[in-house]
Structures are given as structure tokens and as C-alpha cells.
Amino acid sequence: MPITASAVTHWADDPWTRGSWSLIGRHGTPADRVTLGTPIRDRIRLTGEATHPTRAGMTHGAHEQGIAAATWATHHGHRDVIVVGAGIAGLAAAQHLRTHGVTAHVLEARHRTGGRTTGTDVGGFTFDLGANWLQQYDHNPLARLAEQLALPVVPTRFASGHDELENELRRRLAAAPAHASVADVLAAWPDPPAALHRLVDTEIVMDTGADLHWLSARHGFEPGVGDGDRWIIGSYQPLVDHLADGLDIHLGTPVRTITDTPHGVTVDGRHTDAVIVTVPIGALPDLTFTPPLPAAHRTALARLGMGRVEKIILRATDRFWPHTPYFRIHGPTDRSISEWLDATDADGTPTLVGLLAGPWLDTLWTGTDHDITTRVLTDVLHAAA
Ligand SMILES: Cc1cc2nc3c(=O)[nH]c(=O)nc-3n(C[C@H](O)[C@H](O)[C@H](O)COP(=O)(O)OP(=O)(O)OC[C@H]3O[C@@H](n4cnc5c(N)ncnc54)[C@H](O)[C@@H]3O)c2cc1C
Structure with a gap:
């Protein structure tokens, strides 16, 4: 080889x-994603893929949530906004702010843009080490942008080959008691067919990377993969570069503290009207919020996790x-x-x-x-x- x-x-x-990407644990529901993205004291808004109730874990969900957060900031009349993170959500937010006449400063920890998309040269061709598919292609605004930029894409269709069993699995997961995990449902399945474990690995483990004792039976199997996906030949980099064009981006600038004040917000000593935080939920505990995040946000965060x-x-x-x-x-x-x-x-x-x-x-x-x-x-x- x-x-x-x-x-x-x-x-x-x-x-x-x-x-x-983010997932819903056994004590959670998609409502936790909404709670996490609820504005805090009209000054702070967490956003990114984890806050989308129906398109989580995907680039176009991140994009939509970035724009939603920017729309919130403009509606509140904020004139100067700090965006934490230069992934798809952060870039979409900052670009939307800019086009609506709001000054946006993007603070990014890494020395590159793109977050969980990253075009990388591997033996003379650029592949993406993160996201590579445009999912839900027909209803995906990034797919429209990819068409505008003439990015080459190929449709992929990866059927499990076990349609009936898959339908039965989905039925049992949807009918599971609240707080049941995927593992609970599998354990309660009398005489499970031989193909079940491989189907679960293909459809759930591969799509989540989760511990099935933790993953919610009802809500862990979220929509996305397999819905008209198209693979970008190459990487998301042209999309990221397009979204980043003309923005004020500070690379190598990890944010550590966000402090709410009577007249705005201070982000590591920089004063601004409002802050949009796109940090993935896995890295969010490293940020110190003063005062701390509201109890509802902390509860929601505890019910979500990363695969x-x-x-x-x-x-x-x-x-x-x-x-x-x-x-x-x-x-x-x-x-x-x-x-x-x-x-x-x-x-x-x-x-x-x-x-x-x-x-x-x-x-x-x-x-x-x-x-x-x-x-x-x-x-x-x-x-x-
Ligand atoms: C291997 C893999 C494959 C995937 N495949 C697909 C796919 O095919 N299709 C699809 O739609 N989705 C896919 N995804 C998911 C997709 O990549 C993400 O949902 C999406 O990119 C998230 O965008 P975001 O802006 O919400 O977060 P991110 O892209 O993670 O952006 C957040 C940014 O915040 C920065 N940051 C973090 N902490 C700090 C801090 N303290 N201060 C400043 N900056 C900070 C990060 O560096 C990052 O740039 C995949 C993900 C992975 C990992």
C-alpha cells in the first residue's frame, strides 16, 4: 500500500x-439548542451550529445561526459588535453586520479562518480536513453560494441497504421514553436481528461519534446526512474566503473573558456594544463570563455534548x-x-x-x-x- x-x-x-459536532444527550431536546442561543441581557448571544434546532452539526446551520445573531444585534441598534470565532457562523455574522453598516471585529483563536472547515494541501491537491459535504443541498444557502462560486460538487448516496430495519429503528427511538438513551432502546429490543448492530454503527455511530449510553434516543438521531448531500471536490476554503472577504479579522487572538457592564460588554479588555460568541460547545467552558451564563443556558449546555x-x-x-x-x-x-x-x-x-x-x-x-x-x-x- x-x-x-x-x-x-x-x-x-x-x-x-x-x-x-454537537449532539443531544439523553436529558436534552432540541429546545436546549434554542435556549443556548437565546440572547443574554440584550448584549451577549451564543450562536453557531450547536444552537440550530433542526440543522445542528452542519455548516449551513452554522451559517443560518450566524445571520440570525447578526440580525438580532442590528435590531437592537448595536453599532459596534465583537464576533468571537471565524468559522462559518462567525464569518456569516460579521459579513451580515458589515453589510448593515455595523462595525464588526472578529477575534479568532487560531491562525486561520474556517473553524471546523479547513482546506489543506495533501500531496498537491486541497482537501478539507473538516466538513466536505453540502448537506440538504436543495435547501442549503451555502450550496447556492457554492454554485455562484462555481465550486465542483458530486452527489453522493450512501444507502444503508436495510430500509425496513432502519424504519423500525427510527420508530423505536422516536417512541422511547424521555431521557432514554440509544443504548437503552437497543437493550430493550427483544431478539434483535443480526443486522441491527451494524446498522446502528453505520447510521448512528458514524453520524454522531457518540457514546450511545449518553446519546438521546428521541433526539440523538438528528436530520442531515443522506438528504441530497453533495461532496465538494476540494474544500470549503473558497466559501470561507468569500465569507471572510473585507472583514476585520484578528487571527491568533483567543478570547478568555467576556464581561457584561452597564454600558456594553468587555471582551478581554476591549469594549463593545455587544458580542456574538460562535465558540463550539466543547471549547465554551474555557471562556469566563461575568456574570456567569444564566442558569437556563448552563442547563442547556450540560444536556448537549460533542461527538x-x-x-x-x-x-x-x-x-x-x-x-x-x-x-x-x-x-x-x-x-x-x-x-x-x-x-x-x-x-x-x-x-x-x-x-x-x-x-x-x-x-x-x-x-x-x-x-x-x-x-x-x-x-x-x-x-x-
Ligand atoms: C471531521 C468533520 C466532518 C464534518 N463534515 C461535515 C460535512 O460534510 N457537512 C457539514 O455541513 N458539516 C460537517 N461538519 C460540521 C461542520 O464543520 C460544523 O458544523 C461547522 O463548521 C461549524 O461552524 P461554526 O462556525 O458553528 O463553528 P466552528 O467552525 O468551530 O467555528 C468556531 C470558531 O471559534 C474559534 N474559537 C474557539 N474558541 C475560541 C476562543 N476562545 N477565542 C476565539 N476563537 C475561538 C475556533 O477556532 C473556530 O474558528 C464536520 C465536522 C467535522 C469535524
Whole structure:
């Protein structure tokens, strides 16, 4: 398996996200996402993908929430606003403020824009180490922007092949008692069919990267994946660059403190009328709010959490994998799953893009990136070779 270039992600250890995307735990509901995004004393608003009740965990949900927060700020007459975070939500918010004549300053911890999207050169072609699909394509404003920018996209359709069983699984999850976890529902299923565990790994573990004892049965299986998705050949970078155009962005500027005052807000000593915070919920506990976040926001936050899905991109001299656009490899134990997309068409170089989730990340994702790549080749992909 001669590999010529590779890239490995570390979203779970990344201090500016601590996980891949937000999820609803067994004590939560989508209403917690709404509560989290409710403005605080007309001066502070948390936003980003985690605050969207129906499009969470996706770039266009982040985009919509960014614009909603900016609309709130303009309606309150704020003239100078600090936006914390230069991911899709923060850039969309700042761009909306700018076009409505409000001065917006974006403070970003990393030395780059894009947050959980990041175009990265892997062996001569730019791939994204974060988001790569435009989901719910027909109803996705970022898809319209991608069309405007003439980004090449390909439709992908990854059916589970177990439609009836999937419908039954969804029915049981939806009918579960409040506070039941996905694991509770599976444990209560009499004589579960043999295909059930693999279906759960494919449809729930892969889409969430969650511990199923924690994940809400009723609300953990949120809409998104599989609804007319299209994969961007390349990365989100052109979209991010377009959203960032003309903005006042301060990179390498992590925010630590947000203090509400009688006449505005102070963000690490900078005074402003209002602040829009797009920090992912995994990294939010590192921010100190004075006074503390209201109890309702803290409760909502405690009911949400981050999943873990990691990505690997492999460039090779030969296609050593099955000649199919897409395949899955299940891990040695239940709840471990990987999905592989053949991205050779990107530039003609044999390329695999893999997403991995579940407990086997604990053993696969240790040591250097070279160690991880070697382990993925020998312990995961040998099955496909
Ligand atoms: C591996 C992976 C694959 C994904 N695939 C898809 C996909 O195919 N399609 C899709 O729609 N979505 C996908 N997602 C989810 C998508 O990337 C996110 O939902 C979306 O990018 C979130 O945007 P955001 O602006 O809310 O948050 P972020 O992009 O996380 O932006 C928040 C910003 O805040 C910054 N920040 C954090 N703390 C501080 C601080 N203290 N001070 C200043 N700045 C701070 C961060 O550095 C970051 O830039 C994927 C995510 C991952 C990780």
C-alpha cells in the first residue's frame, strides 16, 4: 500500500473545538439548542451550529445561526459588535453586520479562518480536513453560494441497504421514553436481528461519534446526512474566503473573558456594544463570563455534548481498495465504524478519504500521525486491500 501523502485530524484534542459536532444527550431536546442561543441581557448571544434546532452539526446551520445573531444585534441598534470565532457562523455574522453598516471585529483563536472547515494541501491537491459535504443541498444557502462560486460538487448516496430495519429503528427511538438513551432502546429490543448492530454503527455511530449510553434516543438521531448531500471536490476554503472577504479579522487572538457592564460588554479588555460568541460547545467552558451564563443556558449546555469523528486522507500510487465510489469497514467490536470515499477523480491521483468513529479511535489514534496512518493501513484497510 504505497502511500505518497496523508493527513490525519485531531478534532477531539483540538482546544478550539474538543470534538467534531454537537449532539443531544439523553436529558436534552432540541429546545436546549434554542435556549443556548437565546440572547443574554440584550448584549451577549451564543450562536453557531450547536444552537440550530433542526440543522445542528452542519455548516449551513452554522451559517443560518450566524445571520440570525447578526440580525438580532442590528435590531437592537448595536453599532459596534465583537464576533468571537471565524468559522462559518462567525464569518456569516460579521459579513451580515458589515453589510448593515455595523462595525464588526472578529477575534479568532487560531491562525486561520474556517473553524471546523479547513482546506489543506495533501500531496498537491486541497482537501478539507473538516466538513466536505453540502448537506440538504436543495435547501442549503451555502450550496447556492457554492454554485455562484462555481465550486465542483458530486452527489453522493450512501444507502444503508436495510430500509425496513432502519424504519423500525427510527420508530423505536422516536417512541422511547424521555431521557432514554440509544443504548437503552437497543437493550430493550427483544431478539434483535443480526443486522441491527451494524446498522446502528453505520447510521448512528458514524453520524454522531457518540457514546450511545449518553446519546438521546428521541433526539440523538438528528436530520442531515443522506438528504441530497453533495461532496465538494476540494474544500470549503473558497466559501470561507468569500465569507471572510473585507472583514476585520484578528487571527491568533483567543478570547478568555467576556464581561457584561452597564454600558456594553468587555471582551478581554476591549469594549463593545455587544458580542456574538460562535465558540463550539466543547471549547465554551474555557471562556469566563461575568456574570456567569444564566442558569437556563448552563442547563442547556450540560444536556448537549460533542461527538468524535476523525478523518484521514490517503494519497497512493495505486488504488489498492475495491473499485467502488464508497465502502464501509466495521471495527473489531460493535460501535466502531469507518466510511471510505474514493476521491481519485479529484485530480487523478489514487485517493481515499476516510471517516472513523467509535471506541477503536482510542487505539488507532495514538502516537504520531505517521503511527496513525500505518495503523489505519494495517488494522483497518488491510480488510479492503
Ligand atoms: C471531521 C468533520 C466532518 C464534518 N463534515 C461535515 C460535512 O460534510 N457537512 C457539514 O455541513 N458539516 C460537517 N461538519 C460540521 C461542520 O464543520 C460544523 O458544523 C461547522 O463548521 C461549524 O461552524 P461554526 O462556525 O458553528 O463553528 P466552528 O467552525 O468551530 O467555528 C468556531 C470558531 O471559534 C474559534 N474559537 C474557539 N474558541 C475560541 C476562543 N476562545 N477565542 C476565539 N476563537 C475561538 C475556533 O477556532 C473556530 O474558528 C464536520 C465536522 C467535522 C469535524
